[in-house]
Amino acid sequence: MSCSCFGASVARRKRRDPHDHQDLEGQPFENIKTFSYNELGTATDNFHPRNKIGRGGFGTVYKGILKDGREVAVKTLSAESKQGLREFLAEITTISNVKHPNLVELIGCCAQGTNRALVYEYLENNSLDHALLGSKRNAQLDWRIRSAICIGAARGLAYLHEELLPHIVHRDIKASNILLDQDFTPKIGDFGLAKLFPDNVTHISTKIAGTTGYLAPEYVLGGQLTMKADVYSFGILILEIVSGKSSSKANCGGMEKFLLEWAWQLYEEGKLLELVDPELDDFPKEEVLKYMKVAFFCAQAAANQRPMMSQVVDMLSRDIRLNEKQLKAPGFFRDSGGLSAFPSSNINKSHESSSTYQMSSVPTTITEVIPR
Structure with missing residues (x-):
């Protein structure tokens, strides 16, 4: 992992206002794929309850299947939660460059309008x-x-x-x-x-x-x-x-x-x-x-x-x-x-x-x- 690239990524994140939806929309995040909300809806069958695999303090996690057949876990965040939005940015900033066998891999994210989602590798045995x-x-x-x-x-x-x-x-x-x-x-x-x-x-x-x-x-x-x-x-x-x-x-x-x-x-x-x-x-x-x-x-x-x-x-x-x-x-x-x-x-x-x-x-x- 490039530490200088990681540090620059952190600096760029800190200059953004985390509550500015317009600034986030369409924003490319370093080293991870950006998904549209429609892509994630298709992957999770429109976030159907049967695909729900967990729930945290700021949103729900769904199992999804991407177009290439890869299974993923899609963590959605509540649009009303400002704290959730801060966590969304923190999570991307913190681990977008981090790779380790004992850390969950962040694959991508969605920041479209008020929709926020993080896309992780899917782990078969849950938590x-x-x-x-x-x-x-x-x-x-x-x-x-x-x-x-x-x-x-x-x-x-x-x-x-x-x-x-x-x-x-x-x-x-x-x-x-x-x-x-x-x-x-x-x-x-x-x-x-x-x-x-x-x-x-x-x-x-x-x-x-x-x-x-x-x-x-x-x-x-x-x-x-x-x-x-x-x-x-x-x-x-x-x-x-x-x-x-x-x-x-x-x-x-x-x-x-x-x-x-x-x-x-x-x-x-x-x-x-x-x-x-x-x-x-x-x-x-x-x-x-x-x-x-x-x-x-x-x-x-x-x-x-x-x-x-x-x-x-x-x-x-x-x-x-x-x-x-x-x-x-x-x-x-x-x-x-x-x-x-x-x-x-x-x-x-x-x-x-x-x-x-x-x-x-x-x-x-x-x-x-x-x-x-």
Whole structure:
């Protein structure tokens, strides 16, 4: 990918008024195909309900077949939503030049009048949320596939965070934004909330955006966005993949607890394997335990205690022993309104008291290579 071309593309996008329909109509976007609304209507049988395969906060996704026979996913955006339009431009700007096996490929877009649509590669097994947490769960999600999904998604995030220039923070890593192809290869999608992250800044101050249950402490309470916010979300994602439970539901283990809090309680009690999805009949216990402990490292309350995503890839895929002495309670807390998924800002919760917190600013070594 040409970084200079990508940077120029970003600059050109920023000069446009995202609410100016006339400026967008007929506008050629770099490196992706532009479709007419009629072409997409033909591909989706006029956006027929039977072709509906998903719905997000700003529109509906339909399966379509292009003239050349290629299957695609057409994501339409609500014409009334100004935020949706901003996301439309952000998504094109962010990933039109990005190619990676673990990122959904953006094929093209439609910006005709008030009609907005993004055209993506079609992925046969829908989203991880649908396969793992939906009413019709996929029986093929054995541990081999689940571990491959964890590693693949980690590689996709590592690419966004560390290989691309400028770096990209996704801001909405969750099960519904991990899509699965016919072989259950994971691909990160939905870049509408993504932020470009220049190499010479430590954080970006921005409005809070994302999904309850996945949001990092320092981001929720201080609006301080770094790549470590995605790392926190990824830790929650691992726990969902292992447990088959949603992070956003505050009823885990028959108690009023979010998934992360319940998982940490089981860890402290030496019962972490109780978190494992009962649908997993046969799995390597030590490896599954390691994955859940990696999730705890990712979800540490202090951002600087979390690993980089390239380190996460190594921890998941290599024969590495985790240094559990450095593991502290993850970021979660109870507020006056009850249990909240929003953790405390930039802190580590002590093991001795639920109301006492200790600051931590010392970088840690979280892995030890096992000698062969």
